[in-house]
Amino acid sequence: MRIRVPILGVVGHRKSGKTTVIETIVQELAKKGYRVATAKHTGQKGFSMDAEGKDTWRYARAGANPVVCVSDVETAILIKDGETKFSLDQLFKFMPEIDVIVLEGFSQLVLNDDGIGKTLCVKDREEYKDFREKAKGEIITPCSIQSLGSPILRIEEDAQILVDKAFKYTEKEKEILKTLSLLPRINCGDCGRSSCEELASDIYEGKAKLNDCVILKLRPKLKTRMTINGDEIPLNPFVSEIIRKSILGMTSSLKEVSISGDEEVHVKILS
Numbered sequence: 583m584r585i586r587v588p589i590l591g592v593v594g595h596r597k598s599g600k601t602t603v604i605e606t607i608v609q610e611l612a613k614k615g616y617r618v619a620t621a622k623h624t625g626q627k628g629f630s631m632d633a634e635g636k637d638t639w640r641y642a643r644a645g646a647n648p649v650v651c652v653s654d655v656e657t658a659i660l661i662k663d664g665e666t667k668f669s670l671d672q673l674f675k676f677m678p679e680i681d682v683i684v685l686e687g688f689s690q691l692v693l694n695d696d697g698i699g700k701t702l703c704v705k706d707r708e709e710y711k712d713f714r715e716k717a718k719g720e721i722i723t724p725c726s727i728q729s730l731g732s733p734i735l736r737i738e739e740d741a742q743i744l745v746d747k748a749f750k751y752t753e754k755e756k757e758i759l760k761t762l763s764l765l766p767r768i769n770c771g772d773c774g775r776s777s778c779e780e781l782a783s784d785i786y787e788g789k790a791k792l793n794d795c796v797i798l799k800l801r802p803k804l805k806t807r808m809t810i811n812g813d814e815i816p817l818n819p820f821v822s823e824i825i826r827k828s829i830l831g832m833t834s835s836l837k838e839v840s841i842s843g844d845e846e847v848h849v850k851i852l853s
Contacts, residue, residue, distance in 0.1 A: 586674060588755035590722065590748060591685040591692030593713065594703025599727040599737045600686050603703060603744065606737075608684055610745040611752065619680040621673060623665065623687030632660055682752050693717050697779070699751045701725065701744070703737070710734060723747045758782045765795055766816030772796035 590607065594600045604620060611618050632639045638649045642662050649660045659676055670691075673683065685692060692698050696719030703725055704710040710724050725735040725744055735744055762782040769777045773794045775784065784790035793799055797816050806822040808815040817825070829849065834841035 587680060587759065588682045588752045589670070589685065589698045590682065590701065590752065591688065591695075591698045592701045592703060593687065593689045593692050595705065595709065598703035598705055598709075599725065600703045602727075602737055603701060603725060604684055604686050606741050607701075607745055607748045610749060611682060611684075614749065616681045616752070617679060618682050618684060619673070619677045620684045620686065621688075623685075631658065681756075695719065699748075699755065701748065703727075704730070704734065706730065707734070720751070722751045754786065758786045761785050761792070764792060764798075766797045768797070768816055770797065770818070772818075 592600050592604050592607075608618050608620060632642065632649075638651050638658075638660060642649050642660065647662045649662070651658045651660070661672070670683075674680075677683070685698070692700055693713070693716045699720050699722045700713075700717050701722050701724075702710060702713045702717070704713065705726065705728070707730055710726075710730070714721065714724070723735055723744060724733060725737050725740070727737050729736055737744065758779075759782075762778060765778040765782060767778045773781050773790070773796055775781045775790075778795075781790055781795060785792060785794075797818060800819055801816075804817060804819060804822040806817060806826045808817060808825065829847055830841050830843060830845070833839055833847060
């Protein structure tokens with residue numbers, strides 16, 4: 583999965599203040615014009631938004647998946663797969679116009695994904711230490727419903743600091759993702775970094791420039807362009823030449839075709 587919009591994850595055990603934190607963050611982001619989506623994981627076994635005997639329940643039981651219910655105030659999409667098949671890519675299919683996603687729970691997913699900004703809701707310093715050791719990527723802030731000392735914020739008293747940090751992270755990620763969309767995203771390492779994400783981050787921090795991407799720098803010199811469903815596939819010079827010479831070579835073997843080597847050839851493969 584490649585993250586397409588900033589994602590904030592709020593993790594913590596039961597009654598640690600997660601809902602209050604998310605409500606505060608969402609309210610602030612919405613005020614600033616962000617289109618915000620939330621997704622919540624529940625640990626309650628067998629939980630369903632549906633109800634046995636309802637029409638939607640009967641449709642799902644008959645084999646429909648997803649089931650959609652529309653009223654005068656909302657549209658509900660019930661995907662009968664559960665957490666084992668849940669993915670962030672699945673969310674994007676139903677929320678293409680969203681600017682930011684806020685997750686509640688999904689601790690394993692959030693802590694293990696270095697592309698998700700993490701807010702840690704803790705009850706004591708031991709919990710904070712445990713989450714911090716497990717977390718990959720950026721921790722936006724730790725917070726608690728009680729006073730635990732720096733750097734752990736108080737959820738009620740430090741609400742403005744908490745939302746400011748979330749907003750700053752969101753703005754930063756938005757710019758990094760915008761830059762990332764211009765990069766080839768093949769993590770070739772020719773720029774001296776481990777990934778295109780790292781280069782995009784360095785560009786945001788002023789440590790690099792877009793032209794540091796070797797593939798982008800060489801692109802004007804390449805004699806081959808390849809697109810799949812409208813998206814251009816980044817090529818390095820070696821692969822570009824293999825494709826060009828292979829196609830010209832195959833084309834030259836066709837009857838009544840004369841190839842000099844500098845022709846412009848378009849090949850379209852239909853689905």
